[in-house]
Amino acid sequence: MPRITSLACDWVHGKEHGLGSLLSLLQGYQGLTEITLPAERLNDQALTELSKLADLRTISFEYTLNEHRFCCGNQFESISDAPEYSFALEPGAFPSLINLSVYLRLSDAERLLTHPSLDASRLRKLFFISVAAQPAPVMQEFCQGGSDFHDHDHENPLTAVAIKPLLAIQSLTTLHLAQALPLTLDDDDLLTIVRSLPLLEDLSLNFRPAVLIPPNLTMGALPICAEHCPRLRELSLYMNTERFSSFRLTHAFSPTLETLRIGPSELKPVSCIRVALFLSRLLARETKVLMGQDVDDPEDPMDIDEEEWDNVKNLVTGMIHARMDEREGNSRDLSTIS
Known part of the structure; x- marks a missing residue:
């Protein structure tokens, strides 16, 4: 048998x-x-x-x-x-x-x-x-x-205290949390999470809540993940794009980050270039960025201005390519000097 x-x-x-x-x-x-x-x-x-x-x-x-x-x-x-x-x-x-x-x-x-x-x-x-x-x-x-x-x-809403038991499982490679309300986690809570789970490859923290109120996570969440999650392949976060917590941008994501999903938070037109420039300094050319229409659900559309997010996506792509081309050009110039 x-x-x-x-x-x-x-x-x-x-x-x-x-x-x-x-x-x-x-x-x-x-x-x-x-x-x-x-x-x-x-x-x-x-x-x-x-x-x-x-x-x-x-x-x-x-x-x-x-x-x-x-x-x-x-x-x-x-x-x-x-x-x-x-x-x-x-x-x-x-x-x-x-x-x-x-x-x-x-x-x-x-x-x-x-x-x-x-x-x-x-x-x-x-x-x-x-x-x-x-x-x-x-x-x-x-x-x-x-x-x-x-x-x-x-x-x-889920709090840092509620999810604390999960942090004892240091071998976790995948952590997804989903809820109607935005999580109450802030940047310090995220730092605790990623330090406790060093093997994370896929992290999704309620990046598309049903209720769009400003989240506690700031754009500073991204460099935190870049520094402490070297194995990340998938990252999905809902962040307040108008807030950049105080941090030093010392680490960028490695090319192993395949996809970054940014939840549909409010984005003002005057912030588009700032957000795009910030993202371009963190992401590798190989990383796929999803935002705006990419993360919206046609059957349950969000009340956001997707056009602004789509503008950011286009700006980020162009900035990353320009930055990489500039680096490659400088390398070629230096090689011809010797």
């Missing part, structure tokens, strides 16, 4: 019967390395069985709604519908786990990541959608067709 290493289950109805079938499957396929389950099946029994699989490297709990599948999406209408977990894990739980996608309350996420039976330092990728810890509609739910509905009146 062939050895089955990957399993994807996609049933929703008949919850109790489905749980029994799932537990039987897990007990029968001890060699699984990857499993995808409907999130309705995530409970203590399922977690306990999963934690015993010695070779399991990837767990993804997905939500289904109207025959659409959304990884780590959310179909709960209120906090009371979101399950709670005891995490009664045995020592040595999840011995091979490196990738986890799950829907948890922040309090449950902290208890799981700091559980004495789980060595969270092995995790390479962690994705989780979290709900606010109060009896109110959750921050975001998926509607038919994949469009988002944000009930931000009942949402508390």
